[in-house]
Amino acid sequence: MAAAIILVLVVVGSVAFHVLSPWWWTELASNWSYIDDTLIVTFWITGVVFVAVILFMAWCVFRFRHKEGRQALYEPENKKLEWWLTGLTALGVAAMLAPGLVVWHQFVTVPEDATEVEIVGQQWQWSYRLPGADGKLGTSDTRKVSYDNPLGLEPGDEAGRDDVVIEGGELHLPIGKPVKVLLRSVDVLHDFYVPEFRAKMDMVPGMVTYFWITPTRTGTFDVLCAELCGVGHAYMRGTVVVEEEVAYQAWLEQQQTFEQMTASAD
Amino acid sequence: MVERSLGPADIVPPFEVEDVELYHPKSWLTKYVFSQDAKIIAIQYSLTALAIGLVALVLSWLVRLQLGFPDYFTFIDATLYYQFITMHGMIMVIYLLTALFLGGFGNYLIPLMIGARDMVFPYVNMLSYWIYLLAVLVLAASFFTPGGPTGAGWTLYPPQAILAGTPGQESGIVLMLVSLILFIIGFTMGGLNYVVTVLQARARGMTLMRMPLTIWGIFTATVMALLAFPALFVGAVMMLFDKTLGTSFFMPAIVQGGEVMAYGGGSPILFQHLFWFFGHPEVYIVALPAFGIVSDLISTHARRNIFGYRMMVWAIVFIGALSFVVWAHHMYVSGMNPSFGFFFAVTTLIIAVPTAIKVYNWVLTLWRGDIHLTTPMLFALGFIVTFVSGGLTGLFLGNAVVDVPLSDTMFVVAHFHMVMGVAPILVIFGAIYHWYPKMTGRMLGETMGKVHFWTTFLGTYAIFFPMHYLGLLGVPRRYHELGVTSFIPDSAHTLNAFISIAAFIVGAAQILFLFNLVWSWFRGRPAGGNPWRATTLEWQTPETPPAHGNWGKELPVVYRWAYDYSVPGAKLDFVPQNQPTLSGG
Numbered sequence A: 001m002a003a004a005i006i007l008v009l010v011v012v013g014s015v016a017f018h019v020l021s022p023w024w025w026t027e028l029a030s031n032w033s034y035i036d037d038t039l040i041v042t043f044w045i046t047g048v049v050f051v052a053v054i055l056f057m058a059w060c061v062f063r064f065r066h067k068e069g070r071q072a073l074y075e076p077e078n079k080k081l082e083w084w085l086t087g088l089t090a091l092g093v094a095a096m097l098a099p100g101l102v103v104w105h106q107f108v109t110v111p112e113d114a115t116e117v118e119i120v121g122q123q124w125q126w127s128y129r130l131p132g133a134d135g136k137l138g139t140s141d142t143r144k145v146s147y148d149n150p151l152g153l154e155p156g157d158e159a160g161r162d163d164v165v166i167e168g169g170e171l172h173l174p175i176g177k178p179v180k181v182l183l184r185s186v187d188v189l190h191d192f193y194v195p196e197f198r199a200k201m202d203m204v205p206g207m208v209t210y211f212w213i214t215p216t217r218t219g220t221f222d223v224l225c226a227e228l229c230g231v232g233h234a235y236m237r238g239t240v241v242v243e244e245e246v247a248y249q250a251w252l253e254q255q256q257t258f259e260q261m262t263a264s265a266d
Numbered sequence B: 001m002v003e004r005s006l007g008p009a010d011i012v013p014p015f016e017v018e019d020v021e022l023y024h025p026k027s028w029l030t031k032y033v034f035s036q037d038a039k040i041i042a043i044q045y046s047l048t049a050l051a052i053g054l055v056a057l058v059l060s061w062l063v064r065l066q067l068g069f070p071d072y073f074t075f076i077d078a079t080l081y082y083q084f085i086t087m088h089g090m091i092m093v094i095y096l097l098t099a100l101f102l103g104g105f106g107n108y109l110i111p112l113m114i115g116a117r118d119m120v121f122p123y124v125n126m127l128s129y130w131i132y133l134l135a136v137l138v139l140a141a142s143f144f145t146p147g148g149p150t151g152a153g154w155t156l157y158p159p160q161a162i163l164a165g166t167p168g169q170e171s172g173i174v175l176m177l178v179s180l181i182l183f184i185i186g187f188t189m190g191g192l193n194y195v196v197t198v199l200q201a202r203a204r205g206m207t208l209m210r211m212p213l214t215i216w217g218i219f220t221a222t223v224m225a226l227l228a229f230p231a232l233f234v235g236a237v238m239m240l241f242d243k244t245l246g247t248s249f250f251m252p253a254i255v256q257g258g259e260v261m262a263y264g265g266g267s268p269i270l271f272q273h274l275f276w277f278f279g280h281p282e283v284y285i286v287a288l289p290a291f292g293i294v295s296d297l298i299s300t301h302a303r304r305n306i307f308g309y310r311m312m313v314w315a316i317v318f319i320g321a322l323s324f325v326v327w328a329h330h331m332y333v334s335g336m337n338p339s340f341g342f343f344f345a346v347t348t349l350i351i352a353v354p355t356a357i358k359v360y361n362w363v364l365t366l367w368r369g370d371i372h373l374t375t376p377m378l379f380a381l382g383f384i385v386t387f388v389s390g391g392l393t394g395l396f397l398g399n400a401v402v403d404v405p406l407s408d409t410m411f412v413v414a415h416f417h418m419v420m421g422v423a424p425i426l427v428i429f430g431a432i433y434h435w436y437p438k439m440t441g442r443m444l445g446e447t448m449g450k451v452h453f454w455t456t457f458l459g460t461y462a463i464f465f466p467m468h469y470l471g472l473l474g475v476p477r478r479y480h481e482l483g484v485t486s487f488i489p490d491s492a493h494t495l496n497a498f499i500s501i502a503a504f505i506v507g508a509a510q511i512l513f514l515f516n517l518v519w520s521w522f523r524g525r526p527a528g529g530n531p532w533r534a535t536t537l538e539w540q541t542p543e544t545p546p547a548h549g550n551w552g553k554e555l556p557v558v559y560r561w562a563y564d565y566s567v568p569g570a571k572l573d574f575v576p577q578n579q580p581t582l583s584g585g
């Protein structure tokens, strides 16, 4: 009896916690509302299953608890019931998987008109690179990293001369424009994580990874590192500022290009 | 056809292998220390696993101290914190759960439940334990080496794991890798043994489709472990070479502290593939024995046949096979080619179907049962709640795109603790309450058991259920302090403190359990041979605890499946597997 009541209370408590929880996702600041939607679909389906299964169990514990003279039913299997349950489960799973795959397709398909931004992780700070007037990022090589060339740009590559290099500063993004975020690391794994954007991806030394977003809300957002990268992991912070085009251009003007950087170092 | 009870006329097949003479110990040392008796080896495995598991439990308190009260325990700095979580995670998964389920329960239950005298290779079985012990000692030694144990996270991702900036890169990581290599060698010896024993040494009449689900779970998990551990083995060897010989299997060109290192050309992602090719099946290596055991607990204590036995067997086998093609769901945001996401999301969600069937069949076994709420039964019920909760959040993380915002947050920590931390641990407790009488001849204290159950079950639920919501909010995992972060409100810190307090209460309840284990050994109520009135063979031994060789002169003969509870027309509400007729005799 008591056991059945406690099981019911666990269900009621869980649902109440879910509904009343002040801890919920941050307000979205990118185009990935589809991710949030898929998450909500998943919450509903799994929530219903959770409540149904545990309540059924609680009811059995109450209804069929041992009493003098009770005899359990001997029924090794029930084909029909088993196939019904299998079918219904498959349906529920499909209802989550289908939107999931559609959105994943969007997630991995970068729009044609996205501008490229590069983010480079290193223990324990973020650096950024934006294409210059030519709209192209120059090539890079970790072995070329030096004090004057913190991101390891290929000095011989024309396309890289006008690239804007921001070492350890903040990143600004214009609102409403899709960006393809290219990710690189010069030492260990890191992960560029802004909860409000939803999207994230590891940065892996030796390769270039990516994700894409369209910022949809102006503001200043915390950047965290989401992949363990040593003792400074929790301190590897940064900020992203999403702003209107005009403000963005004004900010961009003030940044140094790779050419200016090397020139000032000479 | 389910081979339930073919009746007494059923012809008992002749021996395929003659009954063999076992090695008989000649001294105290060969009887209790260098023992070749699977039951003694099982107890050795279990005690060692519990001992090192206790270390992991204490480490989790230290972690929770820091997370709940970041301003008070200043001695826990980032270095110590990372060492604590790494050792906690690795010990719990490998040295506690894997060792306890396979080395502990596997050794104890396989020969007894299938009606064999012992494992088929008793000597190798003994070696398996001693190598496991060595692995545990090497691991424990890393607490005392210069630089301390590794703090690379239990996933040990390179390049970070072997580079400066990560705690324990001096020698802790080397000891960790060596210990894992030893563990795998020891396990392989034991594992081959379990598989061959199940396939070759079953009693006459014990067909595969009459085996208790416990044996199906342990058997399938062992086969999986034999296939999965080699991936970890090569990963560990390669990383050891990278660390000690300067090879570059996992090491691309790297710049650290302004210096270009000598490494180049390797792939960090390759390690992740190897790790998770082992790591995902590992989840089921822990889960399948738990599935099997819990099926038998529910059936016995609800006095009802397990519902849908054949489905249950096939679900176990199907889950085992499928879990080798889902590993990269741990790597959706690892930077691997994102197109893989489609494949792995599909395979992962397909596994949900056989898994759900198992859950339905457990609760349907309760339906129209005669439920005795004994301590083992309570733990089984607790397992279902926890496992359902953890299994359902797996559908979030398996669905590639939903995983993107949640990966590397506390949501993941909450999910895997529910599904592979707490759920299997509850089964382990239930199993100990269930089989302790067979191992010692005495019952475990029932009241203490119930207090232990309710505190552990409700306590762990209070720890891990709210934790999902911290993850949803965006709180990252593996952060020893959150500092000032704009999106994390003060209330999140309050919740963290609450979770920590729940963790300490749960921890304290385990002391009661340990006390119960020791107290009942001397003072427990005498159990008799079959206190739960169960059908399976281990309860039908001539002596309790069973003697060396298990069965006295005559090996048992099996006439029916393991689930003849409440059979209409039978005299008692259970018919042992070795009983030819319903009425006994």
Ligand code: HEM
Binding pocket: B060, B061, B063, B064, B067, B085, B086, B088, B089, B090, B092, B093, B097, B152, B153, B154, B155, B413, B416, B417, B420, B421, B422, B425, B460, B463, B476, B477, B478, B479, B503, B506
């Ligand atoms: C009541 C008992 C337990 C408590 C309070 C607890 C608590 C914790 C905490 C706080 C973390 C660190 C999370 C982070 O910041 O990343 C952690 C990590 C972990 N725990 Fe537990 N845990 C418990 C039992 C278990 C069990 C039984 C397992 C077995 C599967 C387990 C496996 C792990 C693993 C694999 C990690 C990840 C370590 C890493 O990030 O490298 N824990 N645990």
Ligand SMILES: [Cu+2]
Binding pocket: A189, A190, A191, A225, A226, A227, A228, A229, A230, A232, A233, A234, A236
């Ligand atoms: Cu990091």
Ligand SMILES: [Cu+2]
Binding pocket: B279, B280, B281, B283, B326, B327, B329, B330
């Ligand atoms: Cu997995």
